Structure formats: structure tokens, C-alpha cells
Amino acid sequence: MDKAWQILEPTSSGVLFDPVDIILSLLLAFVLGQVLAWVYYATHSGLSYSKSYVQSLIIITVVVAMVMAVIGNNIITAVGLMGALAIIRFRNIIKDTRDIAFIFCSLVVGMATGSQRYAIAIIGTVILSLIVLYLHLTAFGAHQPHNGFLRFSFRGRIGPKHPIPGILGRFCGSYILISAQDSGFGTAEVEYAYQLMIRNAAKNEQLLSELKKVEGIDNISLTMQERLLEV
Secondary structure (H helix, E strand, C coil): CHHHHHHHCCCCCCCCCCHHHHHHHHHHHHHHHHHHHHHHHHHCCCCCCCHHHHHHHHHHHHHHHHHHHHHCCCHHHHHHHHHHHCCCCCCCCCCCHHHHHHHHHHHHHHHHHHCCCHHHHHHHHHHHHHHHHHHHHHCCCCCCCCCEEEEEEEECCCCCCCHHHHHHHHHEEEEEEEEEEECCCCCCEEEEEEEEEECCHHHHHHHHHHHHCCCCEEEEEEEEHHHHHHC
């Protein structure tokens, strides 16, 4: 066990890494970068998925490992690389803070593998992956008092005993009328907008089907809040 730990955590020295150490560092960075990329791929939700971003997680991890191998214990080389990297300008705007966190993780894993701190790199990647999977499976932090937005036009006014409130009550935990506006074209049509707390999003099609059966209703539009925020 002690020998295995010594392989994973070799003692630091002032000499440059030999080719075997460099190859091992880069290969391990590639493997751990793939782990991070697969975890991101498996837990990603939304419309902003990018194949190039997922591939960049792997490339960043390997490149940072290479940078750490180049620097070694040489302060002058480190300062020179900092100056060279300062010239680079990244113009891609990352909107999701979760994506930034994955980039930072790739940087740290690359630094760990490049400096031959293999145990830290492996254990850190495993623990981080488990945390991300836990957050994804439990939907930790989700808070949606209203998760749907319903719009439709109706010829006339909707009273408390009208069929539409009854339909919404069957499919929604709660619903709030946020606007009722005349169309303004000299007709009796009124534009209605509701915020909904839908119990089961899998029954959205059934909800729309029931609403379409109501006489006088038209132009029905249902938008889920998470989809609206991501656009």
C-alpha cells in the first residue's frame, strides 16, 4: 500500500520530469478530463449544449498539465508563460456559472496531474463527479413556485364556475391569472395569461387537449418556465 501511494505521490525534486513522467501526466490528465466531460454531458440540462465546450474540458486539462510540466520548479519560466498567456483573448461568453465551474475544475485537475500529484487529481475528480451527480439527481437548489406560463384567447369572460378553471385545477397545484386584456379589434375576444404550478409536466399534452375542447377558446400557448429562462 505504501509503495502504491509513493507512486501516486512522488516526492518533489528540483530536476525536470523525465519523458515517462510527462507521458504519464498527460495520459492521466486526458483520462480525468474525459471523466469530467462525461459527467458534464450526463448531467447537462437545457438548450445551451455545445460539443466544442465538452471537448474543450478535455483539452484544457491536458494543456494545463503540459504547462505545469514545462514550468516545473522554474520561476522564470512560469513568469514567461504568464506573459505569453496574457496575450490570448477569449471572446466566447459563458452564460452559465456551472460551465465556469467545470472549466475551473479542469484547470485544477490539469495542474495536479502536471505537477505529478496524481492521488489528489484522481481522488478530487472522483469526489467532484459524485457531487455533481448528486446535485443532478436530487435537483438540488430547484425552486419554482410557478413552472408554466399559459396564454390563450377566449370569446367572453371566464367566471369561477367556467370549465377552464376546473381543467386548470385538475392538472395544476395552483394557478394565478396575471392578465386579461381585450384584443382591441372590436371583438369580444379576451387575451388571458396564467402562471401555473403544473403537477406533472408529462401530462402537458393532455392539459392542452382538454383546453382545446372548450368552446370559444383559441390560440393556446403553454411555455415551461425552465425552457423560457434558457432561451
